[in-house]
Amino acid sequence: QVQLVDSGGGLVKPGGSLRLSCAASGFIFSDFYMNWIRQAPGKAPEWISFIDSGGSTTYYADSVRGRFTISRDNAKKSIYLQMNSLRAEDTAVYYCARGEYNWKVWGQGTLVTVSS
Amino acid sequence: IVMTQSPVTLSVSPGERATLSCRASQSIRSNLAWYQQKSGQAPRLLIYLASTRVADISARFSGSGSGTDFTLTINSLQSEDSAVYYCQQYNNWPRTFGQGTKVEIK
Numbered sequence: 001q002v003q004l005v006d007s008g009g010g011l012v013k014p015g016g017s018l019r020l021s022c023a024a025s026g027f028i029f030s031d032f033y034m035n036w037i038r039q040a041p042g043k044a045p046e047w048i049s050f051i052d053s054g055g056s057t058t059y060y061a062d063s064v065r066g067r068f069t070i071s072r073d074n075a076k077k078s079i080y081l082q083m084n085s086l087r088a089e090d091t092a093v094y095y096c097a098r099g100e101y102n103w104k105v106w107g108q109g110t111l112v113t114v115s116s
Numbered sequence: 117i118v119m120t121q122s123p124v125t126l127s128v129s130p131g132e133r134a135t136l137s138c139r140a141s142q143s144i145r146s147n148l149a150w151y152q153q154k155s156g157q158a159p160r161l162l163i164y165l166a167s168t169r170v171a172d173i174s175a176r177f178s179g180s181g182s183g184t185d186f187t188l189t190i191n192s193l194q195s196e197d198s199a200v201y202y203c204q205q206y207n208n209w210p211r212t213f214g215q216g217t218k219v220e221i222k
Contacts, residue, residue: 035211044202045151045159047211061210095158101206102149104170106158 002026002105004096009110012086016114020081022096022107029077030054033100036070036081038092039109046092050100051079064090086114117141117205121214129222134190136217138203143183147207150179150188153216154199162201163188195221 008020022034036049049070050059058070069082079096091114097103118141128134138148146166151159161170163179166186176191190197198221203214 044213044215045153045204046213050209059209101147101211102161102164102204103159104161109158 004098004105004107006094006096006107006110009094009112011113011115013116014087014114016086017082017084018086018112020083020094020096020110020112022079022081024077024079024098027098030074032098034072034079035097035099035103036068036079036094037097037103037106038090038094038112040089040092043092045095049081083112086112088114090114117144117208117212119203119205119212119214121201121203121217123217124215125218125220127220127222128193130193130195132193134193134197134219136188136190136201136219138181138186138188138214140184140186140205144205144207146182147205148179148181148186149204149206150177151202151204152197152199153202159202190219193219193221197221 003025005023012018037045037047039045048061048064051070055072067085072079093109095109096107098105120139122137148166150163153159162173167179178189180187200216200218202216
């Protein structure tokens with residue numbers, strides 16, 4: 001079945017780095033645009049990054065631009081989010097989601113906690 | 117684009133109708149989706165293009181509106197509908213969500 005599995009979250013100190021992964025299965029991964037969306041505790045979801053099917057076009061939210069980098073490996077059916085210079089306000093559950101406009105397929109989420 | 121939802125919380129008796137509103141700060145045509153989120157789960161897509169229901173979603177859920185004002189209606193409310201509902205625009209980048217409406221069952 002169509003599935004996305006998020007991983008890589010954890011506890012990191014302010015200023016630190018973390019790399020998240022999202023592994024896809026059950027569909028032709030290279031046909032689809034992908035996104036990272038995060039949700040801080042008790043808050044609404046926040047879209048943070050997009051990558052097109054070939055990996056040549058990326059977009060970022062202002063809140064993460066210059067600190068986070070999205071990438072993909074179609075051979076491994078995976079996308080990644082390299083997060084640098086992490087701040088307390090980056091604490092959230094991070095989800096990958098499939099699609100350009102709205103998102104029917106989501107990962108289960110991985111928790112990132114930024115704290116000293 | 118700022119998305120504003122109202123009310124923040126809605127308390128409805130089983131079998132009654134719930135009406136949720138979402139307003140965009142500028143026209144987004146019909147490029148609006150609605151999601152349901154239960155505690156500890158990822159959001160679930162219910163409606164896209166403002167009024168098109170996702171295939172496996174109950175017909176009790178319906179969406180309407182265009183431009184800046186949108187409505188999600190849940191008919192014959194059931195206990196399983198207790199959740200937070202978010203609207204999301206995809207007319208422009210960045211994609212943005214409303215702050216959510218929590219639907220409680222009386």
